[in-house]
Amino acid sequence: MQNPPQKIAVVMAGGKGTRFWPRSRSQRPKQFLAIAGKETLLHQTVHRLDGLFEPRHIFVVTTRELADETRAMLPGLPPENILVEPEGRNTAPCLALSLVEIERRIPDGVMVVLSADHWIGDTEAFIQDVETAVDHAASTGELVVFGIKPTYPETGYGYIEVGGTEGDGVQKVLAFREKPPMEMALQYLQSGRHYWNAGMFVWTLGDLRKGLLQHCPDVLAPLDGWTSQGADEAALPVIYGRLPQLAIDVALMEKAQNVALVSTHFRWSDVGSWPAAVEFQEPDSNGNVVQGQSILLDVKNSAFFGGTRLIAASGVSDLIVVDEPDALLICHRDKAQSVKQIVERLKQEGREDLL
Amino acid sequence: MQNPPQKIAVVMAGGKGTRFWPRSRSQRPKQFLAIAGKETLLHQTVHRLDGLFEPRHIFVVTTRELADETRAMLPGLPPENILVEPEGRNTAPCLALSLVEIERRIPDGVMVVLSADHWIGDTEAFIQDVETAVDHAASTGELVVFGIKPTYPETGYGYIEVGGTEGDGVQKVLAFREKPPMEMALQYLQSGRHYWNAGMFVWTLGDLRKGLLQHCPDVLAPLDGWTSQGADEAALPVIYGRLPQLAIDVALMEKAQNVALVSTHFRWSDVGSWPAAVEFQEPDSNGNVVQGQSILLDVKNSAFFGGTRLIAASGVSDLIVVDEPDALLICHRDKAQSVKQIVERLKQEGREDLL
Numbered sequence: 001m002q003n004p005p006q007k008i009a010v011v012m013a014g015g016k017g018t019r020f021w022p023r024s025r026s027q028r029p030k031q032f033l034a035i036a037g038k039e040t041l042l043h044q045t046v047h048r049l050d051g052l053f054e055p056r057h058i059f060v061v062t063t064r065e066l067a068d069e070t071r072a073m074l075p076g077l078p079p080e081n082i083l084v085e086p087e088g089r090n091t092a093p094c095l096a097l098s099l100v101e102i103e104r105r106i107p108d109g110v111m112v113v114l115s116a117d118h119w120i121g122d123t124e125a126f127i128q129d130v131e132t133a134v135d136h137a138a139s140t141g142e143l144v145v146f147g148i149k150p151t152y153p154e155t156g157y158g159y160i161e162v163g164g165t166e167g168d169g170v171q172k173v174l175a176f177r178e179k180p181p182m183e184m185a186l187q188y189l190q191s192g193r194h195y196w197n198a199g200m201f202v203w204t205l206g207d208l209r210k211g212l213l214q215h216c217p218d219v220l221a222p223l224d225g226w227t228s229q230g231a232d233e234a235a236l237p238v239i240y241g242r243l244p245q246l247a248i249d250v251a252l253m254e255k256a257q258n259v260a261l262v263s264t265h266f267r268w269s270d271v272g273s274w275p276a277a278v279e280f281q282e283p284d285s286n287g288n289v290v291q292g293q294s295i296l297l298d299v300k301n302s303a304f305f306g307g308t309r310l311i312a313a314s315g316v317s318d319l320i321v322v323d324e325p326d327a328l329l330i331c332h333r334d335k336a337q338s339v340k341q342i343v344e345r346l347k348q349e350g351r352e353d354l355l
Numbered sequence: 356m357q358n359p360p361q362k363i364a365v366v367m368a369g370g371k372g373t374r375f376w377p378r379s380r381s382q383r384p385k386q387f388l389a390i391a392g393k394e395t396l397l398h399q400t401v402h403r404l405d406g407l408f409e410p411r412h413i414f415v416v417t418t419r420e421l422a423d424e425t426r427a428m429l430p431g432l433p434p435e436n437i438l439v440e441p442e443g444r445n446t447a448p449c450l451a452l453s454l455v456e457i458e459r460r461i462p463d464g465v466m467v468v469l470s471a472d473h474w475i476g477d478t479e480a481f482i483q484d485v486e487t488a489v490d491h492a493a494s495t496g497e498l499v500v501f502g503i504k505p506t507y508p509e510t511g512y513g514y515i516e517v518g519g520t521e522g523d524g525v526q527k528v529l530a531f532r533e534k535p536p537m538e539m540a541l542q543y544l545q546s547g548r549h550y551w552n553a554g555m556f557v558w559t560l561g562d563l564r565k566g567l568l569q570h571c572p573d574v575l576a577p578l579d580g581w582t583s584q585g586a587d588e589a590a591l592p593v594i595y596g597r598l599p600q601l602a603i604d605v606a607l608m609e610k611a612q613n614v615a616l617v618s619t620h621f622r623w624s625d626v627g628s629w630p631a632a633v634e635f636q637e638p639d640s641n642g643n644v645v646q647g648q649s650i651l652l653d654v655k656n657s658a659f660f661g662g663t664r665l666i667a668a669s670g671v672s673d674l675i676v677v678d679e680p681d682a683l684l685i686c687h688r689d690k691a692q693s694v695k696q697i698v699e700r701l702k703q704e705g706r707e708d709l710l
Contacts, residue, residue, distance in 0.1 A: 022665075022667070295697050295700050295701070297690075297693050297696055297697065298690065298693075308681075309679075309680070309681055309682055309683055310377075310681065310682045310683070310706070310709060311682075311683045311685070312376075312377070312682065312683065312684050312685070312686075312697045313684075313685040313686060314684075314685075314686040314687065314690045314693040314694075314696075314697065315686055315687030315689065315690030315693065316674065316685060316686065316687055319671065319685070321683075321685060323683060324664075325664070326664055326665065327664055327665045327666075327667065328664055328665070328666045328667065328676075328678060328683065329667050329668075329669075330666070330667070330668040330669075330671060330674070330676065330685060331667075331668060331669040331670055331671065332669065332670030332671055334670065335652075335653065335669045335670030338652050338653075338669040338670065339669075341652055341669075342650050342652065342667045342669065345650050346650070346665075351665070354665060
């Protein structure tokens with residue numbers, strides 16, 4: 001009997017998360033916030049791996065600006081397991097760099113790619129699904145993606161279309177589908193053959209290498225060259241800065257033929273906006289969610305993400321209020337998308353202090 | 356020809372103004388706020404008297420807690436002209452104390468009683484009306500009250516009913532009317548014989564003394580006793596604390612027969628609530644009023660009284676937002692009265708730090 005495959009986790013934690021302004025900032029992105037539970041999303045993501053992965057096999061990859069803080073937040077991991085991208089260049093370069101960094105330390109194993117800023121319920125189910133995917137990837141050499149069963153016609157996510165089911169319940173992927181218009185999203189929802197792509201992947205180190213070299217060699221080859229010349233830290237920024245900015249979905253998954261999907265059994269959210277964060281809080285009898293001190297008179301369906309100040313509100317409804325020491329957001333809960341515009345305006349106005 | 360009468364101003368500045376919470380606090384009442392113009396209401400009130408009164412004839416009467424700050428805010432007045440009530444006990448004791456304090460310094464003159472926390476437009480018209488009232492009081496010995504021509508059926512003010520007009524355009528007062536129900540307020544509005552009582556009075560020192568002794572001797576006599584025994588500061592709190600808590604309207608004006616009314620020619624507001632304060636600001640094309648830094652997206656008919664923090668708002672309307680370092684108010688503009696309830700709640704919860 002073969003040894004069980006060595007499991008390696010790669011947590012992508014370089015996200016910016018401007019959608020949670022003013023709580024999220026360039027130096028305090030979404031994964032550093034406790035917006036869906038008492039722990040930060042980063043802590044939740046790493047703690048979920050307890051027992052399933054050895055700490056020395058858990059890697060977190062982030063950008064240079066966030067590396068020190070990320071390392072400080074995760075004292076349970078070896079400091080050298082915080083891998084540092086010189087800059088954010090989307091997920092294909094990020095995972096290619098993770099690959100070459102991990103190959104220098106671990107000869108082989110199955111890599112489980114996760115996002116630091118998603119919420120996952122049911123850790124038990126998550127572990128089971130990871131085990132299924134790891135076994136499948138190790139035994140078949142396929143590239144495995146987790147598929148989330150859609151619950152509504154979301155137009156902001158990519159979809160994955162599956163064909164027949166293989167022996168272990170894992171499904172064959174036919175195609176990756178771009179963010180669809182509403183009509184198509186409705187068809188996807190009804191088809192039963194389409195899943196949300198949550199950007200979580202499982203593959204052996206060897207199969208990832210093979211896939212990258214075959215489908216996007218310009219992402220991996222320069223990093224291999226860097227490694228063969230001694231992996232000089234000082235030389236990486238220039239090399240990395242020339243890699244094509246591509247998502248792993250586009251660079252690899254859409255092109256590869258050996259892609260399989262594990263339909264997940266855990267609850268999942270990408271916590272993409274303030275209203276999504278509100279969903280994680282228990283509302284009071286008026287539908288209000290409150291962090292911090294408040295006095296609410298005739299207030300309904302509103303959320304107050306307060307700090308140290310008292311928030312008093314009267315006669316309002318459907319508001320999202322986010323209170324930070326240097327900035328205050330008051331928006332209708334249907335207008336939470338406009339946070340992006342606000343951040344844009346701040347950029348235009350040179351308010352780096354608030355970004 | 357007689358000398359023109361000596362003019363003395365008494366500015367009542369002991370108000371609490373909880374209706375402007377969280378900007379107003381026990382140590383920073385309404386008269387200390389610049390809510391109707393660039394200057395505080397207290398500064399506006401005193402500066403309006405420039406040229407009309409000698410600084411040494413301008414008195415400001417306030418409570419012990421506010422005395423130091425009031426004195427510091429008005430360096431142009433002699434420090435001893437800030438008269439100190441041991442505690443707030445309504446306007447009859449306040450004016451009786453002012454009378455005995457002023458009598459010790461100035462043998463006779465005409466006293467013009469003003470409020471520190473009202474707004475007055477048209478300083479020229481104001482001065483003219485004061486002159487009219489002063490001349491009338493000095494020549495007739497009557498107690499003069501300013502009457503504001505009502506512009507809508509306000510049920511929160513007292514009204515003054517007048518009869519015939521005297522030679523100088525000043526009108527004879529028939530009766531003081533309590534805050535009326537709406538139906539009566541509508542009749543008052545239509546009658547042409549009813550004015551708002553804005554609590555501004557003009558009388559000679561001698562006539563005020565005569566009126567108080569005749570109609571409410573228990574307000575003045577104890578203070579006369581105190582004066583005759585040397586006006587010992589240390590003895591005042593006990594004596595003052597026993598005076599009946601009465602408004603001058605009730606203690607004197609409603610009872611006196613020799614009362615006249617000067618119909619004012621200036622614009623006036625008692626700036627009684629946040630929406631009233633909004634009226635004094637020039638709105639932008641969306642009907643918004645902003646103090647401080649803001650980014651507003653699809654925001655209408657709202658007012659933002661900000662501080663040093665940026666306020667970003669999106670998709671909201673008809674809000675009043677008041678931002679202080681330790682507290683934030685967000686209320687519908689039709690619910691501004693609920694500020695009183697909020698202040699009550701803070702009292703119940705022992706949050707003296709926010710009051």
